[in-house]
Amino acid sequence: MRRRAELLRAASKVFSERGYHAATVADILEAAGVSRGTFYLYFPSKRAVFEALVDTMLEHITDALQRVRVGPGEAPPLVQMLDNVDRLLIVVEEHRHLSLILLREAVSLDDALDLKLTSFYERLSAWLEGALELGQTMGLVRPCDNTLVARLSLGALKEILVHWLTREEAKARDHVAREILDYILHGVFV
Amino acid sequence: MRRRAELLRAASKVFSERGYHAATVADILEAAGVSRGTFYLYFPSKRAVFEALVDTMLEHITDALQRVRVGPGEAPPLVQMLDNVDRLLIVVEEHRHLSLILLREAVSLDDALDLKLTSFYERLSAWLEGALELGQTMGLVRPCDNTLVARLSLGALKEILVHWLTREEAKARDHVAREILDYILHGVFV
Amino acid sequence: MRRRAELLRAASKVFSERGYHAATVADILEAAGVSRGTFYLYFPSKRAVFEALVDTMLEHITDALQRVRVGPGEAPPLVQMLDNVDRLLIVVEEHRHLSLILLREAVSLDDALDLKLTSFYERLSAWLEGALELGQTMGLVRPCDNTLVARLSLGALKEILVHWLTREEAKARDHVAREILDYILHGVFV
Amino acid sequence: MRRRAELLRAASKVFSERGYHAATVADILEAAGVSRGTFYLYFPSKRAVFEALVDTMLEHITDALQRVRVGPGEAPPLVQMLDNVDRLLIVVEEHRHLSLILLREAVSLDDALDLKLTSFYERLSAWLEGALELGQTMGLVRPCDNTLVARLSLGALKEILVHWLTREEAKARDHVAREILDYILHGVFV
DNA sequence: CATGAATGAGGCTTCATTCAT
DNA sequence: CATGAATGAAGCCTCATTCAT
Numbered sequence: 001m002r003r004r005a006e007l008l009r010a011a012s013k014v015f016s017e018r019g020y021h022a023a024t025v026a027d028i029l030e031a032a033g034v035s036r037g038t039f040y041l042y043f044p045s046k047r048a049v050f051e052a053l054v055d056t057m058l059e060h061i062t063d064a065l066q067r068v069r070v071g072p073g074e075a076p077p078l079v080q081m082l083d084n085v086d087r088l089l090i091v092v093e094e095h096r097h098l099s100l101i102l103l104r105e106a107v108s109l110d111d112a113l114d115l116k117l118t119s120f121y122e123r124l125s126a127w128l129e130g131a132l133e134l135g136q137t138m139g140l141v142r143p144c145d146n147t148l149v150a151r152l153s154l155g156a157l158k159e160i161l162v163h164w165l166t167r168e169e170a171k172a173r174d175h176v177a178r179e180i181l182d183y184i185l186h187g188v189f190v
Numbered sequence: 191m192r193r194r195a196e197l198l199r200a201a202s203k204v205f206s207e208r209g210y211h212a213a214t215v216a217d218i219l220e221a222a223g224v225s226r227g228t229f230y231l232y233f234p235s236k237r238a239v240f241e242a243l244v245d246t247m248l249e250h251i252t253d254a255l256q257r258v259r260v261g262p263g264e265a266p267p268l269v270q271m272l273d274n275v276d277r278l279l280i281v282v283e284e285h286r287h288l289s290l291i292l293l294r295e296a297v298s299l300d301d302a303l304d305l306k307l308t309s310f311y312e313r314l315s316a317w318l319e320g321a322l323e324l325g326q327t328m329g330l331v332r333p334c335d336n337t338l339v340a341r342l343s344l345g346a347l348k349e350i351l352v353h354w355l356t357r358e359e360a361k362a363r364d365h366v367a368r369e370i371l372d373y374i375l376h377g378v379f380v
Numbered sequence: 381m382r383r384r385a386e387l388l389r390a391a392s393k394v395f396s397e398r399g400y401h402a403a404t405v406a407d408i409l410e411a412a413g414v415s416r417g418t419f420y421l422y423f424p425s426k427r428a429v430f431e432a433l434v435d436t437m438l439e440h441i442t443d444a445l446q447r448v449r450v451g452p453g454e455a456p457p458l459v460q461m462l463d464n465v466d467r468l469l470i471v472v473e474e475h476r477h478l479s480l481i482l483l484r485e486a487v488s489l490d491d492a493l494d495l496k497l498t499s500f501y502e503r504l505s506a507w508l509e510g511a512l513e514l515g516q517t518m519g520l521v522r523p524c525d526n527t528l529v530a531r532l533s534l535g536a537l538k539e540i541l542v543h544w545l546t547r548e549e550a551k552a553r554d555h556v557a558r559e560i561l562d563y564i565l566h567g568v569f570v
Numbered sequence: 571m572r573r574r575a576e577l578l579r580a581a582s583k584v585f586s587e588r589g590y591h592a593a594t595v596a597d598i599l600e601a602a603g604v605s606r607g608t609f610y611l612y613f614p615s616k617r618a619v620f621e622a623l624v625d626t627m628l629e630h631i632t633d634a635l636q637r638v639r640v641g642p643g644e645a646p647p648l649v650q651m652l653d654n655v656d657r658l659l660i661v662v663e664e665h666r667h668l669s670l671i672l673l674r675e676a677v678s679l680d681d682a683l684d685l686k687l688t689s690f691y692e693r694l695s696a697w698l699e700g701a702l703e704l705g706q707t708m709g710l711v712r713p714c715d716n717t718l719v720a721r722l723s724l725g726a727l728k729e730i731l732v733h734w735l736t737r738e739e740a741k742a743r744d745h746v747a748r749e750i751l752d753y754i755l756h757g758v759f760v
Numbered sequence: 761c762a763t764g765a766a767t768g769a770g771g772c773t774t775c776a777t778t779c780a781t
Numbered sequence: 782c783a784t785g786a787a788t789g790a791a792g793c794c795t796c797a798t799t800c801a802t
Contacts, residue, residue, distance in 0.1 A: 003765080019298035021211050024792065035767045040794065104298055108209035132378060141378050148350065148361070148369045149378060155349020156342040163341045171338070179338045187377035188322060188331050188339060193782090215776060225784045227779085236776065383786080399678035401591050404771065415788045420773065484678055488589035512758060521758050528730065528741070528749045529758060535729020536722040543721045551718070559718045567757035568702060568711050568719060573761090595797060605763045607800085616797065767799075778788075 004042045007032045008056075011049045012097040020050060020105045051113060054106050057098040058120055064091045065124075068131055070138065077140070078181075081131075085177045092161050093173065103162050125150045153184050194232045197222050198246075201239045206287040210240060210295045241303060244296050247288040248310055254281045255314075258321055260328065267330070268371075271321075275367045282351050283363065293352050315340045343374050384422045387412050388436075391429045392477040400430060400485045431493060434486050437478040438500055444471045445504075448511055450518070457520070458561075461511075465557045472541050473553065483542050505530045533564050574612045577602045578626075581619045586667040590620060590675045621683060624676050627668040628690055634661045635694075638701055640708070647710070648751075651701075655747045662731050663743065673732050695720045723754050 010032035014023045025046050029039055043049045064087040068080045075083075092099045106117055128150035135141030157180065164176055200222035204213045215236050219226055233239045254277040258270045265273075282289045296307055318340035325331030347370065354366055390412035394403045405426050409419055423429045444467040448460045455463075472479045486497055508530035515521030537560065544556055580602035584593045595616050599606055613619045634657040638650045645653075662669045676687055698720035705711030727750065734746055 022298075025794085026792080036769090036794085037767050037796080038765080040796095041765070041767095044794095046793070107297055108212070108294055135378065142376070144372065144378065145361075145365070145369045148353075148366065149373055151353045152346040152350050152370065152373045153378075156346040159345020159348065160338065160342050163338075171335075175335070176338065179335045180342065182334065183339055183342045183377065185377045185379045186332070187373065187375045188325070188334065188343075189375045214774090226777090226786090227784045228782080230777070231782070234777095402678075405773085406771080416773090416790090417775080417788050418786080420775095421786070421788095424773095426772070487677055488592070488674055515758065522756070524752065524758065525741075525745070525749045528733075528746065529753055531733045532726040532730050532750065532753045533758075536726040539725020539728065540718065540722050543718075551715075555715070556718065559715045560722065562714065563719055563722045563757065565757045565759045566712070567753065567755045568705070568714065568723075569755045594795090606765090606798090607763045608761080610798070611761070614798095763800105763802085765799105765801095767797105769795105769797100771795085772793090774790105774792085776788105776790100778786105779784105780786095781784085 003034065003038060007034060007039060007042055007049065008052065010034075012053050012101060015050060015053065015105055016097040016100040020101075020109060047110065047113075050101075050106075050109075051116075053098055053101055054113070054116070057095060057102045058116075060091045060095060060098070061088065064088050065127065067127070068134065070134070077135070077138075078185075082177060082181050085180050086174065088157070089161075089164070089173050089177055092165065096165055099161065099165060103158060103165075121154060125154055128153055156180070156183065193224065193228060197224060197229060197232055197239065198242060200224075202243050202287040202291060205240060205243065205295055206290040210291075210299060237300065237303075240291070240296075240299070241306075243288055243291055244303070244307070247285060247292045248306075250281045250285055250288070251278065251314075254278050255317065257317070258324065260324070267325070267328075272367060272371050275370050276364065278347070279351075279354070279363045279367055282355065286355055289351065289355060293348060293355075311344060315344055318343055346370070346373065383414065383418060387414060387419060387422055387429065388432065390414075392433050392481060395430060395433065395485055396477040396480040400481075400489060427490065427493075430481075430486075430489070431496075433478055433481055434493070434496070437475060437482045438496075440471045440475055440478070441468065444468050445507065447507075448514065450514070457515070457518075458565075462557060462561050465560050466554065468537070469541075469544070469553050469557055472545065476545055479541065479545060483538060483545075501534060505534055508533055536560070536563065573604065573608060577604060577609060577612055577619065578622060580604075582623050582667040582671060585620060585623065585675055586670040590671075590679060617680065617683075620671070620676075620679070621686075623668055623671055624683070624686070627665060627672045628686075630661045630665055630668070631658065631694075634658050635697065637697070638704065640704070647705070647708070652747060652751050655750050656744065658727070659731075659734070659743045659747055662735065666735055669731065669735060673728060673735075691724060695724055698723055726750070726753065 011028045014027045014031050129146045132146045201218045204217045258267050319336045322336045391408045394407045509526045512526045581598045584597045699716045702716045
C-alpha cells in the first residue's frame with residue numbers, strides 16, 4: 001500500500017503549506033505524483049484525507065501522554081510530567097506537518113470535525129484536571145479552578161508548539177520542555 | 191453610513207457562526223437585509239469585510255492593554271496587571287462575535303492576513319516580554335526564557351478566551367481574571 | 381423572466397434531441413446562449429429543469445383530457461371521446477419536444493421521477509377504466525378486464541404518439557384521431 | 571465459458587434493477603463475483619454487454635412469433651394468433667429481466683442501439699401489417715390504416731407486458747393472452 | 761486466463777464579483 | 782446610491798477502460 005502512504009505524505013505536506021481550503025485535490029495529486037482517479041481509490045474525498053491525517057496525529061499525541069503514577073517504584077511525579085512534555089515535543093517534532101495541520105488548519109471546517117477536535121481537547125483537559133486533583137490530594141498543587149487552569153495549560157502548550165515548529169531558530173527540545181514545565185508549575189514569579 | 195455598519199454587524203454574526211469559508215456573501219447580504227450590489231459599494235471583497243472586522247478587534251485589544259508603569263503615584267504592578275486582564279475580558283465579552291472571528295476564523299486565510307496576525311501576536315508577545323524583563327529588574331520575576339514564557343502566556347490567554355466565550359455556563363469575569371493572573375504568576379504549585 | 385423561458389425552451393430541444401443522459405448542462409447553455417451561472421440561477425440542477433419540462437407536459441395532457449359526460453345537452457359520448465383524442469393530438473403536436481421527452485426520455489431516471497410518472501399513468505389508466513365502466517353501465521361496452529384493457533389502450537396511445545411525432549410523413553391529425561378511436565372501440569375485426 | 575454466462579446473468583439483473591445509466595460496471599462485477607479485468611476479457615464495454623442482452627431478447631421474441639398460415643391442415647387463424655400471444659407471454663415471463671431491459675432501459679442510449687430497436691419494432695410492425703392485410707383479403711379484418719393499427723397494437727402489447735411483469739398480483743397468463751387478443755380483434759364495443 | 765491498481769476525460773455545481781439600469 | 786441579474790473561473794468527484802503482473 002505504497003500509494004496510500006504516499007498520498008497521505010503528500011497531503012500532509014500540501015495541507016500544512018497551503019491550508020485546508022487553499023489546498024486543492026490537484027495539488028495533492030501533483031505532490032504525490034498520482035492521477036486523479038487513484039486519489040479517490042484510496043480516499044472518498046478531500047475531507048477524508050484530511051481527517052485521516054488529523055486522526056493519525058491525535059493518536060500520536062494520545063500515545064505520547066501517560067498518566068502520572070504515584071507509588072513505590074514509580075519515578076517522581078515531576079520526572080513523569082517532564083517526560084510527558086518531552087514525549088509530546090518529540091512526537092510533534094517528528095510529525096511537523098501533521099502537527100501544524102492539527103494546530104492550525106483543523107479549525108472551523110466541519111461540524112463533525114469540530115466535534116472530534118473539541119472532544120479530543122476536552123479529554124486532554126480532563127486529563128490535566130485529573131493530574132491537578134491528584135497533585136492537590138498530594139499537597140503539591142495549590143487550590144485553584146481546575147477547569148480553567150487545565151485549559152490555560154492546554155492553551156499554553158498548543159501555542160508553544162506552533163511557535164516552536166515554525167520558528168527557524170528552533171530551540172533545543174529539552175530546554176523547551178523544561179521551560180514549559182517550570183512555567184506551568186511555578187508561573188513567572190520568584 | 192448606516193449601511194456599512196449594518197454590513198459589518200451582519201458579517202461578524204455570519205462569520206462567527208459559520209466560519210470564514212462556509213459563510214457566503216449571500217449569507218451576509220441576507221443577514222444585513224442589503225442587496226448584492228450594495229455590499230460591493232462598501233467593501234471591495236468578502237475578504238475585505240473580514241479584514242475590517244479583524245482590524246477592529248485588534249484595535250479593541252490594543253486599546254485594552256496598557257503598559258505597566260512603575261513609579262510614585264502609580265498603582266502597584268499587580269493591580270495594573272489584573273486591570274489589563276480584566277479589560278481584556280471586558281472587551282472580548284463586549285465583542286463576542288469579533289473575538290471568536292479573531293480567535294478561531296482568522297487562521298490560514300491569506301498570506302497577508304496571516305502576516306498581520308502574526309505581527310500582532312508578535313507585538314503582544316514582545317509586550318509581554320517587556321513586562322517580564324521589567325519584573326526581572328524589579329526582582330519580582332524569576333529568570334526564564336522570556337520569549338518562550340511570553341508565548342506560553344499568550345497561548346494560555348487565547349485558549350481561555352475561546353473557552354470562556356463558548357461555554358454556556360460562563361464564569362464570572364473577575365473570577366476568571368483572578369485565576370488567569372494567578373496561573374501566570376504562580377503556576378500551579380503551592 | 382425571459383431567461384427562464386429561454387432556458388426551458390433550450391433544454392426541451394436539447395433533451396429531446398440528445399436524451400437526458402447524453403445532454404450536458406453545457407449543451408443547454410449553448411443552446412440558450414446563456415452562461416453557466418445563469419442556468420443555476422433559475423434551476424437548482426440539471427434534473428430540475430428536466431422535471432420542470434416533464435411537469436409542464438403532464439399538465440398539458442391533463443388539461444387536454446376531459447371526463448365524458450352523459451346527460452341531456454351533452455354531446456354524444458362518441459363525439460366527446462373523439463374530441464379527447466383530438467385534443468391530445470393537438471397538445472402533443474404543439475409541444476413536440478416536451479412530448480418526446482415525456483414519452484422517451486422520462487424513463488428510469490430517478491426513483492422520484494419514476495414514481496411521478498407511474499402515478500400519472502396510473503391516474504390515466506384509472507380514468508380510462510372509469511370510462512369503460514360508464515360504457516358498461518350504458519350497455520355500450522362489452523364486459524372485459526377493465527384494468528388490462530385500460531392499460532392496453534394507454535399503451536396503444538403512447539406508441540402511436542411517438543410514431544406520429546417522429547415520422548416525417550406525418551398523417552393528418554383528424555385521420556389519426558379517427559383511427560385511434562375506431563381501433564379502441566372496434567378492434568380490427570369486421 | 572461459464573464466466574461469460576455468469577456475467578450476462580449478473581448484468582441482466584443489475585440493468586433491470588438499476589437501469590442502464592445508474593448501473594455501474596462495478597455493480598455487475600460484484601453481482602457476478604468476477605474481477606474487473608475479467609469483465610473486459612469477455613466484453614469490450616459496458617454498452618456491449620447491454621447490447622448482447624438486448625440481442626438475446628430480440629431473438630427470443632422473434633422465435634416466439636410465427637407467421638399465421640392459412641390452408642388445409644393449419645390451425646384456424648384465431649388459434650394461431652392466440653398461440654402467438656401466448657408464446658410471447660411465455661418467453662417474456664421466462665426472461666423477466668431481459669424483457670424489462672428491452673422494454674424500459676433500451677431507450678435513447680445510442681444512435682446505433684436506437685436504430686437496432688427501431689428496425690426491430692419496424693419489423694414487428696410490418697409483420698402485423700402483413701397479418702392485417704391477410705385478414706383483409708380473407709374478409710376477416712375491416713379496412714383501416716394498417717400502419718397505424720399495427721403500431722397501435724404493438725404499443726398495446728408493449729405496455730401490457732411491462733404492466734404484467736411489474737405488478738405484484740400477476741394475472742394468469744392465458745387470461746391475459748385472451749384479453750389482449752379480444753382487445754385487438756374487437757376493441758371495447760359490444 | 762485472471763486480476764485489480766491506475767488512469768483521466770468529463771460532468772455537475774458553487775459562489776465571489778461585475779455592471780447595466 | 783442601490784439593485785440584482787449575469788458571469789465564468791475553479792474545484793470536486795465518478796466511472797468506464799487499460800495494462801502490467
